[in-house]
Each structure stands twice: as structure tokens, then as C-alpha cells.
Amino acid sequence: MIGQAVNRVDGPLKATGRAAYAYEHWEAGQPLYGFIVGATIGKGRITRIDTEDAEGAPGVQLVMTYLNAPAQGPRDESIPFEYWRAQPMLTGPDIHFYGEPVALVVAETFEQARDAADLVEVEYRAGRGRFDFGEFEDDTYIPKTVNAGLPTDTAVGDFDAGFAGAEVKVDQQYTTPYEFSMPIEPNASMVAPHGDDDLVVYVSCQITDAARDSVAGTLMMDPERVHIVTPFVGGGFGSKLGIHSETILAAMAARALGRPVKVTLTRQQVFQLVGMRPTSSQRVRLGAGHDGRLAAIAHDVTMHTNPDVEYAEQTAATVRSLYAAPHRLTSHRLTALDLPRGTDVRAPGEAPGMLSVESAMDELADALGMDPVELRIRNEPTVDPERNVPYSDRHLVECLREGARRFGWENRPATPASVREGRWLIGYGMSAAIRGHFQGPTTVRVRLEPDGTAVIQTDMTDIGTGTYTILTQVGAEGLGLPLERVRIDLGRSDHPSSWGSGGSWGATNSSTAVHRACAALRTKLLDAALGDTRSPLHGQDPSAAVFSDGDVAIGGASEALREIVARHHPDGVEAEGQTRFMGDDPNYSDYSINTYGAHFAEVGVDADTAETRLRRMLSVFSVGRVFNPKTARSQLIGGMIWGVGAALEEEAVVDPRSGAFVNRDFAGYLVPVHGDIPADIDAVVLEGYDDKANPLGAKGIGEVGICGSGAAVANAVFNATGVRVRDFPITIEKLLPGLPAMV
Known part of the structure; x- marks a missing residue:
């Protein structure tokens, strides 16, 4: 099955509108709706905030500001990856960038919440912000590392001497602008209280495990009490690797009101609240002989970062492995601006x-x-x-x-x-x-049911890239089953955890884990059959086993998988497969x-x-x-x-x-x-x-x-x-x- 041009197995669900995205879940009951009020200055401090008119508007159940927001966990910089950290909101009167949430209005309908949001009165004392990259481009600092833990600077040989001695030189400056991921589905979340202490978070996210830990860390909850549900994601491209204000604010409001709360970002709010690819100024120097062979290559990059949440895109790292040259130099420098934080945008x-x-x-x-x-x-x-x-x-x-x-x-x-x-x-x-x-740590559970169908479970997400389809293919090949007898269950934090969809690692991480889980499951089934005198496979050579069409055959003997499961595992049988972190893999x-x-x-x-x-x-x-x-x-x-x-x-x-x-x-x-x-x-x-x-x-x-x-x-x-x-x-x-x- 691997390598075949199979149509998307989730295609019919999407084409008929039966694929439920974050804002479309109704199983938790009738929700309330939240609307975010954003700051209208880019730097400064709130001097007065009046919510009385908004609180008295039709349908309004809550207006949350920094004055009545619950205590939250701080961002923990010791957690190595940004997306697993707490993301506190409405923590004080200071404004760090334009559009930063200053209030959440929750009402019975979306329209009521949106209209009441206009009634929140906020006065500011504006400060002088740093907004213009060109103005502050020379005011830089050196980050400790850049994205993915790569070194900030590298040097091989003697670039200055190699470049000076080159017969032909290029020395040019290039600039790239701020860019956004802009998936079709805006960032959205619905959070529903469950039982006495649990929260069910329906969210559009790329990494389920990160979303759970981030919500739990922000709300100071046991992560086991946070249940992330994200079976379908309408595009991400990096913008949903971490969770954002809509999820945290929905969660705080749901806990305060004891009811499900939905919050989505408007398209305009996405531009201010989700993060973007930083703008950059890049100097590229190439020195070569008349024969075209490079003697020296250098790539020096300066880019914007937020002063509170550092992000250093690994822009100069690409050249490190691309072309041969004995003399080499790369560097990254950051300019702090009062703008939203930079983040991973496709191919950061x-x-x-x-x-x-x-x-x-x-x-x-x-x-x-x-x-x-x-x-x-x-x-x-x-x-x-x-x-x-x-x-x-x-x-x-x-x-x-x-x-x-x-x-x-x-x-x-x-x-x-x-x-x-x-x-x-x-x-x-x-x-x-x-x-x-x-490559990142990923675990997948594969379960063979008594009727001979397989269920593959992992918190891995499908952001429209075909995860449901390729995991079906790998699972079908691994167990010798037809595609229609394999079911994929994704995007739930109660499943084994993964690194999710991002960085082009999702398909290979999850498929490798499925491959290994199927191998472990085949071993369990063969051990049961070969040791059972009732099985036609009893005493056969397991190395000759072929799994195909729902059967396992050795030579001229064969038996249906469902028969083996029925005799030895009447409730079904399962196995797990894992992919380890690349830092632990010598390759x-x-x-x-x-x-x-x-x-x-x-x-x-x-x-x-x-x-x-x-x-x-x-x-x-x-x-x-x-x-x-x-x-x-x-x-x-x-x-x-x-x-x-x-x-x-x-x-x-x-x-x-x-x-x-x-x-x-x-x-x-x-x-x-x-x-x-x-x-x-x-x-x-x-x-x-x-x-x-x-x-x-x-x-x-x-x-x-x-x-x-x-x-x-x-x-x-x-x-x-x-x-x-x-x-x-x-x-x-x-x-x-x-x-x-x-x-």
C-alpha cells in the first residue's frame, strides 16, 4: 500500500461537511461566545478600563480584563520548546504590542459578544514604541541559539582572506518582509468544563501535546485534567504549532462560568495575535574563481524579535550544508521591536x-x-x-x-x-x-479488534496534509489488511503523544511509529498462532509469514487474523511503536x-x-x-x-x-x-x-x-x-x- 496514489480517506467527510473543526463541535452543549477586545496602541499602559456598559448589554455573561482575570502560571523559560510553555493573558495594564488582548466579552451569541465588545472603554498612556525595523536595524544583540537549537554563528576557514582573494565577488543586501501563515481556518477554540476539575479543549492546533501542557501550565492545572480534541485542522503552516489568546481566554471564561465558551479570532485579529515570519535584512557574500568554484561564502542576517518572547529564525543556517567552499561564515542578529512575536512560518x-x-x-x-x-x-x-x-x-x-x-x-x-x-x-x-x-519523539498505538479491523491511535494531527491517508496506508501494509479495514483516530491528548504536524516531521515520525507498532503486533499474533495446536500455523517457521488480505500465511497454511484474535485476545490486542528524538539517534x-x-x-x-x-x-x-x-x-x-x-x-x-x-x-x-x-x-x-x-x-x-x-x-x-x-x-x-x- 505504501507508495500508491490513494485518494484521501477523509475526503468524503470534508466534502460533505461532516469533518468537525474546532469551532464546529456541539457535543458539549450550547456554548457561550467570546469576543476579544484588542489594544489600540502599540506600547504603553492602560490608565482606565470601564466595562459597565458592556456588562449591561443584552446577553452578556462576563467581561474579563486584567482586573478580574484569574491567577495564571508564568512562562517557564526552562521548558526547551516555546509551544509547551504557559501563555498567560490579561496579566496587567502594560501594553506590549498593537492588538494585544485587553478584554474578553462573553455573551449568549457571537453577535451580542461582538457588539458589547465595542462598549468596553479603555484609556491609555501611550509610550514611545519601537516599530520601524529600518530605524533600529543597527541596534542588535546576539541570541544564544537560533530556532531548532542551531548555533547562532558558524565559521570555517578564514572568510575574510578567502573573500579578499577571490577573482569574482558578489556582496549584496537583500530584505524580506513580515509574512503570515494565513490558513483558511482562523485560530479558534471551544472549551467545555467536564466534571469537577476537567476541561475539554476543542482547538485548532498542530501539536496536541504542546496544547495540553500549555493550557495546563497557564491555568495551573494537572495536565491529565486537560483533554485536547483536534481531529481536523484547516491548515496551520506554523501558525498553530502553539496555542494563542483565543484558547487561553476561552479556557479561563469556561472555568469562571461553568459553561462551554467558544472564541475565534477574526481574520484581522489573526494578523496581530498569532505571530509572523520576522522581517530580515540579509547580507550575502560569495567569492569565486573564474571557473565558478566558490572560495568563500558568508550569510549574515538581522531580523526582528519581540523583546519579551525571543524568536530567532534560522535564516542563515541553510547555506551551511548547501554548497562547497573552504572559507565560510554565517551569523544571526536580532533587533527588538514592540511588535507581535516572530514564529515558525512554513519553512522557517x-x-x-x-x-x-x-x-x-x-x-x-x-x-x-x-x-x-x-x-x-x-x-x-x-x-x-x-x-x-x-x-x-x-x-x-x-x-x-x-x-x-x-x-x-x-x-x-x-x-x-x-x-x-x-x-x-x-x-x-x-x-x-x-x-x-x-525527527521527534512519537508514540502510536495499533489495536486489532476481534472483527479483524485495525484502529491506529495517536495524538498526531492532520492539518490538511493527508495524515489520515498515509497512516491508513502504512497500517494496512504493516498488518496485511485492506485499506477499508483500517481506521485512524487522531488529535486527542488521551492518545499516545507525538510531536504533531510541523517542521515536515509529522508524516515520517508517525508513520515510522505505526510501522514499528505493526511489527510488534505481528509478533504477538504469530506467537499466539504458532504456539496453538488448534491453529493451522502451529509449529511453522515465523520468518516465512506473509500478512495479506486479513490473513497470515506460512507456506500452504493460512489463518484469518480475526480468528487468532478471537481465540487468544477476545477483547482485542494492541501494541505500541515509537520514534525517538533525533538527538538520541546516532544517524x-x-x-x-x-x-x-x-x-x-x-x-x-x-x-x-x-x-x-x-x-x-x-x-x-x-x-x-x-x-x-x-x-x-x-x-x-x-x-x-x-x-x-x-x-x-x-x-x-x-x-x-x-x-x-x-x-x-x-x-x-x-x-x-x-x-x-x-x-x-x-x-x-x-x-x-x-x-x-x-x-x-x-x-x-x-x-x-x-x-x-x-x-x-x-x-x-x-x-x-x-x-x-x-x-x-x-x-x-x-x-x-x-x-x-x-x-
């Missing part, structure tokens, strides 16, 4: 980092007069150039060559701005892709384990207006073994499209007077829509198997699609126009002044 670090590095590589190719594909092949390393360990399974060169062949790269205009079709300037661009593969220290890809794009740029349109795009990936080609291709193309948005559209703009995001809706914050993406877009995956990654040979694919894809588009724009834009996204006003005059 790699997405903005590769946008800059792969643009710089294109600039180097142009300076050398060399084909950009050939330049990258000439700088292919034999071992990880900074860790000095072998790669587990690296096929980047194959991706580059196969992509070039399929795309027709030989037809690329050799000279920028040299090809025109009517009003359109035509250009080709390409880039490489790399992303680290991660992750002995090898550099990554996924790879190569992107190719063709764009047209209107010679008069600078309107840029993607005409076609092709990417080729090496990701080890693929569980389901259909869901894999969908994810990869989604990532590629995200890269198109990063190159041409996405940009959140801060009002330097208040710290508010000016374009905090889909009218102003642009993302690619159907009209922006041509039908001619495809993702090709090379056959592969990485035995160092896990027993299944598979690696994560959720984010490698976005890595570098924006740079391919940006490089195509340069090839079409001869104009290099280094301040992303590439918009009309940045491109138009440099367009060549046309006769």
Missing part, C-alpha cells in the same frame, strides 16, 4: 534564507557569464562542508539535471531582456533547494540528512506596466521514499506556489506610528490566487530511499517545496528584464523604473 529560515542566497548565486552566475545550473553543480560538496560528516542520501545534482532537461532549460535567454513576445518580456530562472530533515549526528530540489520558472513581464505573470513552473525533488505520490505532489506544488507569493506578492506593512499592520486582511495582504498560477505547474519526485532517516526510508516533504522556489521566480524576472530587485516582494513600483526602453 529556509524560505527567506534561500530567497536571498539563491538570488545571490544567480548574480554570481551572471557576473561569471556562466549557466546558473552549471554553477551549482560545480559547487556540489562531497561531505557536509561545516559538519564534516557524509550526506545520508544527496541527489541535488540529479534534481538539477533532470529539472533542466524536463523544463527545456537549454532555451533560456542567454542575455537578460533579450526575448520579447508582443508586450511581454520573457525570462527563465532557477534555484536549488535544501531542507534539513528532523543524525553521523550524517547530514536533508531533502533536496531544483526549481525552474518562466515569467512574462509587461514591458510597459511591469506586471509580472508566472507562465510555467517545474520542480524536481529528492525526498527519499514517498508514501503517497498524490498527496506528496499536492504538498510540493502548494509550497512552490507559496514561493511565488514570497517573490511577487506577500508583504505585511507596519504603521510606524502605532505598530499596527496596515494591510491586515486579504484585500491588502496579497497571496497567490488561481489567476496568478498557471495550469502548467508540476512537481516531480525522484525515486529514492534514505535508510539513515528511518526504517521506511522516507523524509519530510511539507516544506522543501517552498525552499528556493521564490528565488527561481525572482531570477526569472531578472532574466526577463535585466532588473535585479533585492527588496522582496518584487512589485511594480520596484521593477518599473529599471525596465529597458522598448521601441
